[in-house]
Structure formats: structure tokens, C-alpha cells
Amino acid sequence: MKLKFLWIEDGAIADYQTMLGPVFVSGKYDPVIALNVADGIRQLRQSRFDAVIVDIRLPPGESSEWARLYDESRQNKATARLGLKVLYCLLGPGEEDIRIEGMPDWVKPDRFGVLTVENKSELQEDLDRLGIRVYRQKTARTPNNVLIDMIEEIKRQMQTE
Amino acid sequence: MPEENNLLEMARQLTVFDLPLGVYLVTRGGRFVQCNSRVREILDSPGGGPLGRLITDYYCNPHQREELKRKLEDAEKQSRWLEKQTLSFKVGDREVFVQDYTRSIRDPATNEVLGYLCCMVDVSEEERYRQLFKDLPIGVYQLDENDRCAHVNQAVVDMLGYKSAKEIEGRQVQDFYANPDEARELREIMENQGSVVNKKMELIKKDGEPIFVSLSALNNHSPDGEYAGREGTMMDVTTEERYRRILEDIPVGLYVVKSLNGEDVITHCNEQFAAINEFNSRNEAIGFRVKELHASPGEYSRFISALKDSANRDEPLHGYALNVKSRRGSKLVFEVNSRLLTDRSGKIIGRAGAVRDISEEAALRRKVTEVTEDIGNVLHTYSSTLLTLQHLISPVIQSMRPDPFDGDKEMIADLAVAALTGPTEQLASSLQKLMELARSEDRSSALPEDDWQVLSHLFHILRNVEQQITYTELRPPTIAEAANKIVEVCGNIQKGKFPKEALRQVRNDAQELLRICNLIALHRARDVIIEMDHPVRALREFVTSNARKKEARSVCKVSMLISQVIHNLYGFARSRGVTFKQRNDSQNATVEVIERDVIRALGNLLHNAIKYSWGRKEGEHPWILIHTFTEKDQVHVAFENWGVPIPKGEIDQGLVFHLGYRGKLSSDRGRVGTGIGLTDARRVARDHDGDVTIDSRPALFGGREDDYKQPFLTTVTLILPVHSKQREKGEKNEA
Numbered sequence: 001m002k003l004k005f006l007w008i009e010d011g012a013i014a015d016y017q018t019m020l021g022p023v024f025v026s027g028k029y030d031p032v033i034a035l036n037v038a039d040g041i042r043q044l045r046q047s048r049f050d051a052v053i054v055d056i057r058l059p060p061g062e063s064s065e066w067a068r069l070y071d072e073s074r075q076n077k078a079t080a081r082l083g084l085k086v087l088y089c090l091l092g093p094g095e096e097d098i099r100i101e102g103m104p105d106w107v108k109p110d111r112f113g114v115l116t117v118e119n120k121s122e123l124q125e126d127l128d129r130l131g132i133r134v135y136r137q138k139t140a141r142t143p144n145n146v147l148i149d150m151i152e153e154i155k156r157q158m159q160t161e
Numbered sequence: 162m163p164e165e166n167n168l169l170e171m172a173r174q175l176t177v178f179d180l181p182l183g184v185y186l187v188t189r190g191g192r193f194v195q196c197n198s199r200v201r202e203i204l205d206s207p208g209g210g211p212l213g214r215l216i217t218d219y220y221c222n223p224h225q226r227e228e229l230k231r232k233l234e235d236a237e238k239q240s241r242w243l244e245k246q247t248l249s250f251k252v253g254d255r256e257v258f259v260q261d262y263t264r265s266i267r268d269p270a271t272n273e274v275l276g277y278l279c280c281m282v283d284v285s286e287e288e289r290y291r292q293l294f295k296d297l298p299i300g301v302y303q304l305d306e307n308d309r310c311a312h313v314n315q316a317v318v319d320m321l322g323y324k325s326a327k328e329i330e331g332r333q334v335q336d337f338y339a340n341p342d343e344a345r346e347l348r349e350i351m352e353n354q355g356s357v358v359n360k361k362m363e364l365i366k367k368d369g370e371p372i373f374v375s376l377s378a379l380n381n382h383s384p385d386g387e388y389a390g391r392e393g394t395m396m397d398v399t400t401e402e403r404y405r406r407i408l409e410d411i412p413v414g415l416y417v418v419k420s421l422n423g424e425d426v427i428t429h430c431n432e433q434f435a436a437i438n439e440f441n442s443r444n445e446a447i448g449f450r451v452k453e454l455h456a457s458p459g460e461y462s463r464f465i466s467a468l469k470d471s472a473n474r475d476e477p478l479h480g481y482a483l484n485v486k487s488r489r490g491s492k493l494v495f496e497v498n499s500r501l502l503t504d505r506s507g508k509i510i511g512r513a514g515a516v517r518d519i520s521e522e523a524a525l526r527r528k529v530t531e532v533t534e535d536i537g538n539v540l541h542t543y544s545s546t547l548l549t550l551q552h553l554i555s556p557v558i559q560s561m562r563p564d565p566f567d568g569d570k571e572m573i574a575d576l577a578v579a580a581l582t583g584p585t586e587q588l589a590s591s592l593q594k595l596m597e598l599a600r601s602e603d604r605s606s607a608l609p610e611d612d613w614q615v616l617s618h619l620f621h622i623l624r625n626v627e628q629q630i631t632y633t634e635l636r637p638p639t640i641a642e643a644a645n646k647i648v649e650v651c652g653n654i655q656k657g658k659f660p661k662e663a664l665r666q667v668r669n670d671a672q673e674l675l676r677i678c679n680l681i682a683l684h685r686a687r688d689v690i691i692e693m694d695h696p697v698r699a700l701r702e703f704v705t706s707n708a709r710k711k712e713a714r715s716v717c718k719v720s721m722l723i724s725q726v727i728h729n730l731y732g733f734a735r736s737r738g739v740t741f742k743q744r745n746d747s748q749n750a751t752v753e754v755i756e757r758d759v760i761r762a763l764g765n766l767l768h769n770a771i772k773y774s775w776g777r778k779e780g781e782h783p784w785i786l787i788h789t790f791t792e793k794d795q796v797h798v799a800f801e802n803w804g805v806p807i808p809k810g811e812i813d814q815g816l817v818f819h820l821g822y823r824g825k826l827s828s829d830r831g832r833v834g835t836g837i838g839l840t841d842a843r844r845v846a847r848d849h850d851g852d853v854t855i856d857s858r859p860a861l862f863g864g865r866e867d868d869y870k871q872p873f874l875t876t877v878t879l880i881l882p883v884h885s886k887q888r889e890k891g892e893k894n895e896a
Contacts, residue, residue: 013634020635021642027618033632071816 002030005051005151008040008083009033009115010059016138022145029151036061037070037086041100044090048106051154053147056083056116056123065098084126087112091130109133110157113150133157183259183281186266189274191215191226203259203283205252221249221256233263233277247288248281258288300374303392306383308334308348311390320374320397322366339363339371347376351391355380361402362395373402412517414438414495417502418451419511425451428511437495437518439487449488456484456492464497468512472501482523483516494523533708540701547690547697554687561680571737572684574633584677585640588670589623592616592647595663607658612650619643619650641678644671691736695729695768696835702761703841712755716884719750719789719796726763727787730771739771739783746790751884754849759881762845765838766800766853766877773827775804775872777860791883795851799878806873807857809866817855818843826869842879851881 009016012033023029032047034040038061044052060066060082070082089100091109109131114123117138127135134153136146143149178184178197185196193212204219206212217223225248233243242264250257259281265274294301300317304310313329321337323329329337338344343362350357356379364372378393408415414434418425427449432442438454440446455461464483471478477500485493499514558564565580566572596616599607608616622629622643630636648671651664727734727741734741752759767785774783786801811817811824823836843853857875864871 013632017635018638021638024622024630024635024639025619025642025646027615027622071810071814 002028003050003151003155004030004032004047005053005147006032006034006040006043006047006049007053007115007147008037008058008086009053009055010035010057011055018144019147023147026148029148031147035059037066037082038063040086044107045102045104048104049111050158051113051151052107052111053113053115053150054083054087056081056114056118058083058086069098081118083114083116084123087114087126087130087132091132111154113154115146115150177278180280183283184279185216185281186276186278187216188276191217194276200281203252203257203281204250205255219250219252221251225249229261229263233265237265247284256285257283258285260284297394300395300397301392302395303381304334304390306387306389308390310334317395320366320372320395321364322368322370328367337364339365347378351378351380352388357393361398372397372399374398409433414516415514416446416451416516417511417513419502420509425511427451434516437487437493437516438485439489439491445488454485454487456486460484468499468501478514482519492520493518494520530708533704537701537705537708540697540704543697544694544701547694551687551690554683554690558680558683558687561676561683564680565677566680566684571688572681574636577637577681577685578633580677580681581637581640581674584670584674585623585626588644588647588667588674589620591663591666591670592620592623595651595659595667596620598659598663603658607655608650608653612653615650616647619647637678637681641675641682644674644678647671648675688736691733692772695733695764696838699761699765699768699841700835700837702757703837706758712757714753714755716751716753717756717759719747719752719798719881720745722752722756722759722763723787723789723798725760726767729760729764730767733768734771734785737771737774737783738776739774739785742784742786744786744788746788747796750789750791750796752796752849752881753884754881755845758845759849759879762842762853763798763879765842766798766879769838769877770800770802770875773805773875774802777803777872794883795880796883797878797880799876801874801876803860803872803874805875806859806869806871807855807875808869809857812855812857818853839877846879846881849881851879854878854880 012020012035020031020033023031032043032049034043036059040054040058040061041063043049060070066082069085085098089098090103090107091112110133112130112132113134113136114127114132115136115138116123120127120135120137123135127133134150134157136142136150178195180197181199183197183200183203185200186194188194192215196212201207201212204212217226220226229243229246229248232246236243242262244262246261246263248259248261250259262280263277264279266276266278267274294312294314297314298316300320301312301314302310302317303312310329310332313326315326318324318326318329321329335341335344340363347357347360347362350360356377358377359375360377362374362376364374366372374395375398376393376395378391380391381389383389408431411431412433414431414437416430416434417428419428420426421428427446430443430446435441435443435446438446440449452458452461455464460483464481467481468478477498479498481497481499483495483497485495487493495516496519497514497516499512501509502511502513504510566576570576596613599613604610604613622639626636626640630639648668651667651671654664723743767787770785774785776783783803786799788797788799788801790797790799805826807817807824808826816822817824817839819836820840821836822840827836839853839855846853855875855877857873859866859868860872860874
């Protein structure tokens with residue numbers, strides 16, 4: 001049985017395509033790609049995923065609510081991290097900017113991982129509050145099997161719990 | 162009694178003219194009939210008998226007599242005489258004030274007025290005081306023992322904005338103070354000290370407006386020594402006091418330095434100046450040798466030279482950053498704005514100025530300069546690195562010939578997939594052959610079953626790549642990964658278990674497929690390098706623009722600037738397969754600009770146009786229209802491209818001009834950028850009194866304006882003023 005995972009990442013196709021090569025070739029995973037927030041939320045509503053990997057800086061997609069939040073947050077570059085807002089809306093301890101209705105029960109922090117260019121020290125406080133433990137930073141040295149690595153860590157984490 | 166009777170008899174013998182005050186009798190027309198010596202004394206007419214003049218000859222205002230007659234008539238109707246009328250007489254060169262008492266003498270038969278019997282008392286001295294009290298240009302007031310206003314003069318009335326003294330007199334003085342505590346404080350001072358001099362108090366006018374007065378007052382005492390009120394003067398000093406308070410409250414140090422005995426000494430300063438120089442008070446600062454506040458003698462000399470240089474240009478010194486050593490030894494940086502003071506002969510006698518502590522700002526400026534230089538260096542290194550990579554990649558690509566890709570064309574997914582189709586099929590076929598050759602008894606000894614499963618899976622991927630990988634962009638890396646895996650797994654096959662030819666064929670086909678995949682990756686890397694080259698250079702130019710020495714403006718032909726920009730971006734345009742179409746309706750237009758900046762600005766706009774262009778028709782290269790025209794003394798350089806839309810909201814709200822802002826659709830097809838190009842271009846345009854405008858609308862007729870999946874026609878225009886001489890020439894020709 002293939003592990004089904006969702007990768008919410010606007011650069012998945014254009015910038016990070018080499019990260020998906022090992023995923024397809026391994027034959028063990030069933031990747032679904034969402035290039036923006038609206039698409040990501042739609043996918044979460046539609047299917048159950050074994051793992052969800054989220055970028056921190058994301059475009060809103062076709063959603064006026066998320067677009068408004070995106071425009072507002074971009075006025076201040078320090079807060080222009082829509083992916084983080086999405087995570088708070090999905091998992092956060094009551095700090096939602098937008099209330100996401102109808103999210104299935106399986107949407108829990110232990111199924112989520114963060115893959116981003118942001119430094120861990122910048123995010124640690126948020127990750128702790130969100131309860132997300134799987135994190136990888138995109139750097140020039142990031143291996144192209146990073147997605148597999150993260151999915152396996154999420155899988156182990158869930159098995160442990 | 163006899164004595165008293167005798168006295169009465171003697172008094173009866175006296176006439177009214179023997180009374181000890183001025184008594185005179187005049188006809189109805191004012192001719193003197195009789196007067197006593199006191200009248201002569203008052204009117205300075207010694208001698209005896211009647212005065213040979215009319216009473217009106219003495220009136221400063223002769224018409225006043227007619228008014229008095231009317232008043233007398235009214236009084237006598239009420240059985241009274243006219244009393245205490247103050248008259249102003251002209252006696253020689255003097256003005257004499259008398260208080261007059263009058264009754265008429267009437268014909269008993271007809272009751273007709275025959276004349277007037279009057280008394281006069283010289284009140285010149287009292288009247289002068291009264292007049293002085295009334296007319297003094299400073300306020301004079303008197304309070305009674307309960308601090309009620311007993312008398313105020315007209316100046317007080319005017320100062321407080323009332324119509325008459327009556328509106329003020331009788332009211333408690335506290336009513337006129339802005340702050341009741343101040344009124345109580347003054348009363349305490351008066352009780353303790355008996356007087357105050359020039360104390361500044363805030364009062365409230367009738368209309369509620371506050372005013373400041375300078376008040377001097379002295380207590381009055383009753384004969385038994387008790388407080389009996391006070392009297393004093395007050396001057397309206399509202400303007401002075403407001404300025405004084407502004408100077409004290411303003412968070413800028415103000416000072417005057419004068420040369421005294423060869424030393425520059427602080428002669429005046431406000432509290433703020435004293436505070437930022439870490440004096441305990443203003444008084445401590447006054448008289449201090451200002452040279453001791455400068456960080457070093459050299460710093461002081463440089464400052465004086467700068468001050469004199471400015472004075473030679475007939476200008477004050479503005480924004481001079483001065484290193485200071487405060488009274489307590491703190492090292493500070495002040496921004497000084499100062500002007501030399503000279504006497505009437507032009508000799509320098511000192512200077513006046515304003516200082517502001519900019520120590521934190523100066524440290525920040527230093528940091529910004531350092532960071533600017535650092536970033537400049539880093540970006541310079543990036544440019545070099547990009548060039549190195551480009552030079553490293555090119556020979557590698559050459560060494561991997563035959564190259565199915567055009568050397569200058571952008572590596573788009575469709576091209577890559579097209580080039581991979583044949584070799585992928587080839588590898589799938591040879592792999593299929595190999596797997597078919599594997600007899601069941603040799604199969605497990607040649608390769609573990611798991612590896613066979615892997616090969617089977619990889620074969621499946623290669624054969625059905627279009628169904629397996631729906632995103633075209635993801636096929637090349639997946640195919641490359643699959644080919645690598647096949648090579649790896651086939652390397653594990655035990656020798657002698659298969660015909661060498663079949664195995665070699667799989668390896669060769671896999672290597673060929675990898676070669677194409679690697680060429681795709683190298684071409685793509687080269688595209689990214691070329692795309693990044695301009696943003697990195699432009700970013701470096703932008704970051705270091707303030708650190709560079711400001712370049713002079715020069716007159717340039719716009720067509721020359723455009724040619725230069727096209728030349729700079731030719732490589733990038735070629736890599737994207739973009740061509741240019743030029744329409745020049747302003748062949749000889751010139752502008753007076755900083756050439757380097759304007760070329761960078763135009764380059765930013767053209768780079769965007771290239772980056773965001775799509776092919777207009779299947780099989781046709783994308784192209785950009787560069788249209789130059791002149792309108793209302795301004796040259797417009799418009800870059801029109803067909804491709805990625807700019808959402809209306811981003812244009813209307815000016816978001817696209819925000820530093821670092823990348824549009825919602827700007828990362829379309831993996832386009833890279835810094836979000837600085839448009840900001841920089843508009844800044845450059847505005848520095849030259851021009852602007853940048855943007856228009857983006859659906860390219861196809863009838864397209865919805867909010868459908869951003871369709872192509873848009875985007876026009877970004879750099880507007881610059883036509884060079885003034887050319888403009889004048891144009892105007893003359895027109896005339």
C-alpha cells in the first residue's frame with residue numbers, strides 16, 4: 001500500500017522537481033501536489049493523507065479570503081508567511097485568522113511536516129505551539145530525497161504514538 | 162456764645178468770592194463778570210477785577226461748554242446743581258484740569274438764565290494720575306482685601322478681551338487665572354514677600370483663550386498693618402512666552418556662542434542643549450568654553466572650517482555631523498545647523514545654532530554603509546559566480562554532443578519531454594527484452610527477486626510515463642532517476658546469466674537517456690543563471706546607488722539608451738526565444754539624465770517584459786514591442802509584452818512598486834526575481850521628474866479582466882522629461 005502524501009509548495013513543479021523524482025521512482029509513495037493555499041485546503045478536505053508537507057511562504061490561490069490575508073501580510077515582510085497562517089488555522093491553538101470549516105479529524109500535528117527556506121530558530125516557537133516536530137530546511141545541501149526522508153519520519157512518529 | 166455770634170457776623174460780611182476755592186461768575190455767553198484770586202491763580206492771570214476773556218477761551222474743547230449747559234439744565238430740573246465736572250483748560254502752554262461746580266443765575270421775572278455762578282478746584286495732579294492709570298499701555302489693577310478686582314485700567318480690559326472695566330471690577334481675581342494653583346501660589350508669595358516683579362502668569366481671556374502676562378505687584382496694608390489688597394501692573398507677553406516655552410520644550414538644543422577674550426564661550430542656550438551636553442543645568446552651560454565639548458581639537462578645527470566655508474557661500478551650515486565629548490565625557494554625535502554671527506563691520510563675533518543628538522542614527526548609518534558595502538561585495542561575488550558557472554556549464558554541454566537542443570533556446574518542459582520520448586521508449590524496449598530473456602531458473606540466481614520487482618516497476622514508469630507523471634515538468638527528473646536506478650540494478654546482475662548484448666543494450670540506452678536528462682538539467686541551469694544575471698547586477702546597482710559618488714547628468718538620445726539596454730539583455734532574450742519590435746515615433750528625443758541609472762531602470766522594465774512573455778501563437782516566438790513617443794514634453798518608452806498578467810489590484814494599490822514585492826503571478830513557470838526592479842525603475846524616473854506607469858489587460862478581445870489564466874497585454878512605460886533645450890527649441894519652432 002503506497003503512502004499518500006500532500007506537498008503544499010508553490011515551487012514543487014518549477015523549482016523543486018528533482019525532489020519528486022526519487023518519490024515517483026521508489027514506487028512507495030503517492031504524491032499529491034498543491035501549488036497554493038486554496039488548492040491545499042481543497043485537497044485536505046477531499047482525501048485522507050498519511051503525511052502533509054507544507055512550505056511556509058505560499059501564495060493564496062483562488063480564494064478571496066486567503067488573498068486578502070496574503071495582501072495584508074505582505075505589507076509587513078516579517079509576517080508574510082501564509083503557510084504558517086494556514087498551519088495555525090488548521091492546527092493552531094485558537095489563533096486562527098480564518099476559520100476553516102469541515103476539516104476531517106485526521107488533520108493532526110503529527111501528520112504534518114514543514115519544508116522551508118526559513119531558519120529553524122525563526123520558526124521553533126511556532127512549531128512548538130503547533131506541535132509539529134518534523135522540519136527540514138531547504139538549503140543548497142538539501143538532498144533530493146528529502147521528501148522521502150520526511151514522510152518516513154512522519155510515519156515513524158505516528159507508529160510510535 | 163458772644164464769640165460765636167461775632168464770628169457769624171464777620172462771616173456774613175464775606176462774599177462768595179472770599180471762599181478758599183476758585184469762584185467765578187460768567188454771563189450766559191461765557192464772559193467773566195467776576196472771579197476771585199484763586200481763579201486767577203488757576204488760570205495764571207494775576208491782577209484784579211474781572212478777566213477780560215471768555216471762559217471758553219480756556220476750554221481745550223470749547224464745545225464742551227454747551228454740553229455742560231445741557232447737563233446743568235437737566236440737573237436743575239431735578240433741583241440739583243451741576244457738580245464735579247472735570248474740565249480741561251489750556252493755560253499758556255499747560256493743560257490744567259479743574260473740577261467744576263455750577264449753578265445758574267436766573268431772571269426772577271422770566272426765569273431766563275442770565276449767567277452762571279461756578280466754583281473750580283485745581284485737580285490737575287489727580288487727573289493726570291487718573292489719565293495715566295487709564296491710558297497707560299500696560300495693565301494697572303487694584304485688588305481689595307478680599308482679592309476682588311477694585312479697579313482695572315483700559316489696558317487690562319483690552320488684554321482680557323472685555324468691553325469695559327465694569328465687567329471685571331468686583332470679580333474675584335482667581336476667576337482670571339488659567340490655573341487656580343498659580344493664583345494661590347501668587348497669593349502666598351505676596352503674603353511672604355510683599356511684592357513680585359515680572360512674574361509670568363497664565364490668564365484666561367473672556368473668550369477662553371489663554372494669555373501670558375508679566376506681573377509686578379505690591380501689597381497694600383491697612384493702618385493696623387493688615388493685608389488690604391494689592392495693586393500692580395501686567396504686560397501681555399503671550400508671544401514672547403509662547404516662543405520661550407517652545408524653545409524650552411523643543412527637543413533640539415539651541416545655543417549662542419560668542420568670542421570673549423579669544424575663547425568661544427556659550428552665552429545662551431536652552432535646557433535641551435544643556436541636557437544633551439550633560440550639563441546639570443542651563444546655568445552651568447552658560448559661560449562654558451565650547452571647544453571642550455568637541456571630541457578633539459582636530460574635530461573643532463574641521464567644524465570651524467566648514468562653518469566658514471558655508472559663510473563664504475553666504476549659507477548657513479546644515480546637517481553637519483559633529484563628534485562631541487559631553488560634559489561628563491560621553492562620546493556623542495550631534496547634527497549641527499549653525500550660522501556665524503557678525504558685527505556691523507562684518508567681523509565674526511560668534512555663532513548661533515541648533516543641535517540634535519544623532520548618535521544612534523550615526524551608528525546605524527555606519528552600519529548601513531558597512532552592510533551596503535558588504536552586500537555590494539557579496540552581489541559582486543554572485544555575479545562572478547554566475548559567470549563562472551556559465552563558463553563551466555558551456556564546455557560540459559559541448560562535451561555531451563550531440564545536443565538535441567538549440568544552444569540559445571530556453572529549456573521549457575515541452576522541449577525536454579519531446580527530446581526524451583524516443584530514448585525513453587528505447588530504454589523501455591531494451592529493458593523489456595532483458596526481462597523477457599530472464600528464464601525462470603536463471604532469474605533468481607541472476608538477481609534477487611526484489612530487484613526484478615524494481616526493474617519491473619521502472620519499466621512500467623518508462624512505458625507509461627505520460628499517465629504516471631501528469632506534470633510535464635516532473636517527467637525529466639523522474640526519467641533520470643529511473644534510468645539511474647536501472648543502471649544501478651543492472652550492475653548487480655550476475656555475469657554469464659544473460660546474453661551480454663542484451664545487458665549492454667540496456668546499459669547503453671540508460672546512459673543515453675541519462676545524457677539527454679543531464680543536458681536538460683544543464684540547459685535549465687544555464688537558463689536560470691542567465692535569468693539571474695540581470696537581477697543580481699541590478700540589485701547590486703540598486704543597493705550601492707547611495708554609496709556611489711553621485712554621477713553627473715548628461716544629455717542622451719533616448720534611442721541610444723534603448724539600444725544599450727537591448728544589447729545588455731540580448732542574451733537573456735535569446736535564451737527565452739524573445740524578439741524585439743521597435744517603433745520609434747520620437748527619433749531624436751533627448752533627455753538629461755544620469756545615464757547609468759536610466760539604463761538600469763529601462764533594463765529592469767525590459768527584463769520583466771522578456772521574463773513574463775509567452776508565445777502569441779503556436780510555433781511563433783514571443784516578441785516585445787518597444788514604443789518610443791513624445792507627449793507633452795515627455796518622452797515615453799513603453800514596453801509591451803503578451804503573457805503573464807499583473808492583477809488589477811496590484812496595480813491600483815501600487816503594490817507592484819513596493820520594495821521586495823513579488824506579484825501573485827510573478828513566479829509563473831518558476832520565474833525568479835527580487836521584487837526590486839519596478840521599485841528601482843520608478844525611483845529613478847521620479848528622481849528625473851518622470852514616472853513609471855503600468856497597464857495590464859486581457860490580450861484577447863472579450864476576455865474577463867479577472868481571469869488571470871489567459872494572456873494579458875502588459876504595457877510598462879518609463880516617462881522622462883524631454884531635455885529642456887530641445888523643449889525650448891520645440892517651443893520656438895512652434896511659435
